Structures are given as C-alpha cells and as structure tokens.
Amino acid sequence: MVYLTGAGPGDKDLLTIKALKVIQKADVIIYDRLANPDILEEAKENTELIFVGKEKGNHRVPQDEINEIIYQCSLKYKTVVRLKGGDPFVFGRGGEEALYLKQRGVKFEIIPGITSSISVPAYAGIPVTHRGITPSFRVVTGHRKSSDNIADINWNSFIEDETIVFLMGLHNIELIVTNLLKIGKDENYPCAIICNGTTKKQKVIVGTLKDIVEKSKEAVSPAIIIVGEVVNLRDELKWFD
Numbered sequence: 001m002v003y004l005t006g007a008g009p010g011d012k013d014l015l016t017i018k019a020l021k022v023i024q025k026a027d028v029i030i031y032d033r034l035a036n037p038d039i040l041e042e043a044k045e046n047t048e049l050i051f052v053g054k055e056k057g058n059h060r061v062p063q064d065e066i067n068e069i070i071y072q073c074s075l076k077y078k079t080v081v082r083l084k085g086g087d088p089f090v091f092g093r094g095g096e097e098a099l100y101l102k103q104r105g106v107k108f109e110i111i112p113g114i115t116s117s118i119s120v121p122a123y124a125g126i127p128v129t130h131r132g133i134t135p136s137f138r139v140v141t142g143h144r145k146s147s148d149n150i151a152d153i154n155w156n157s158f159i160e161d162e163t164i165v166f167l168m169g170l171h172n173i174e175l176i177v178t179n180l181l182k183i184g185k186d187e188n189y190p191c192a193i194i195c196n197g198t199t200k201k202q203k204v205i206v207g208t209l210k211d212i213v214e215k216s217k218e219a220v221s222p223a224i225i226i227v228g229e230v231v232n233l234r235d236e237l238k239w240f241d
Helices: 017-025 037-042 063-076 094-102 116-123 170-182 212-218 229-237
Strands: 002-006 028-031 048-051 080-084 108-111 137-141 163-167 190-195 203-208 223-227
Touching (some): 002 094, 017 037, 063 080, 063 094, 080 094, 094 108, 116 163, 116 223, 170 223, 203 212, 223 229
Parallel strands (some): 002 108, 028 048, 028 080, 137 163
Antiparallel strands (some): 190 223
16 A cells, blocks of 8 residues: 655644554655655654655656656555655645556555645744635645746736745746736735745745845745735734744
8 A cells, every 4th residue: 555645844743643653654655855854753663764855956856756666665565655745736746646556556545734835824824814805815836947837827817815825936936926916916915935834944034026036035945935915914923933
C-alpha cells in the first residue's frame, strides 16, 4: 500500500493523526523539501528515508523519476509513505503520482494534509474569509516559468472583493502584481507575503500592490502571497507573533 500523505504546512503539531499513524509504521518514506524534517523522527528506526525535494532552479529528482521511485518502492516494501508538504492534491502533484500507481495496479490511499493556503494566513492573523469583507477566496498557483504561462490564468474571472492566495509565487510576484493592476485592482489594495509560515521562522511582510514587489526583496522561500482586504485584519489578529 502506498499512502500519499500530506505533511501539513510546517508546524509538526498540525500533522493529522492518520498521517502520524502511517508514518510510524512505514517501511520507507519518500519525502519532499517542504515536509518538516522533525516529522521523520516519528518513523521506525529501520525505515528507509528517500529525499526527492525540489526548489526553484534545482529539481534534484524530476517528477517522472519520483513517480517511478514510488512505484519501485511499492514492489519492495509493504508500507510506503509519500510525504508531501501541505496537501497532496493542492498543487502537490499528488494526482499525477496516484494515476501513475493506478496504471500499474498499485493500491494507494490519499491522506489529506492541512493546506498552507488557509493555515499559513491563519498563523499570520489573516482570515481568508470574513463576513462583511469577502464572500470567497481563491487559491492560485504562482509557479509559472514565464509571463506567457502566467497569463494563462484567467485574471478577469477574479471577483472584486475576493481573497486571492498565491502559492509558490514569490519569484513571479512582479508578474502577479502587474496582472492584478491590469484587471483594475487599485495600487493601494492590501497584500502580504508570509514566509516559512506556521514555523518559528515565520516572517510576515505587509504592503500594497504599489510597494509589495520592492518589499518582497526581504522575503525568502517557501512563501505565499495573499491579496485582499482581509490583510488589514492582521493588526488585530496576529496571535502567533
């Protein structure tokens, strides 16, 4: 059995009980860069650990190879855990890995994880929805290689008072801001960058569309970008700081 498992946003205590149980019985754990390494301490003493982390400009193990590694481990071990930061199905490519296993007749189970798209803003004191401010929120990938690709996002579909959360978008923040201004967002519209969310290294940078690109020079990955009036609630709700 292969367990495609969400590790949560960073804080080890946000790991689900079900995820903890399979980690503790795993024969092998295939983990990525965003999974808190402290979680691996819960594994059995003889569990094999395989790192397949990626970062911008350095895909140590391409996704096709990761798929094959998971498959080969399923032939060798009884309990395989693929540990992924956040949730496997929220820009985690868990669907691709599940399909790869399905096509080869391998049993798998999805163990959802707490996604950074809601938990990281919460730790920064920013609710993604709030009555009287926004009726909805949207999670968007900011991980595009060029302005042409990022333009594939249907920017005009964003509603006026919607909270927008961009994951993996720090290196494309200038393109993101440019496109938001093009669809009519005011340059004074509030936004924030949250780095290393839910951990002791958490850093929150608050600004507007006018100055967030300049302020982003102080940001480090992993980071999320949140755009919306709810950012203004941080002053009252910043409990984790």
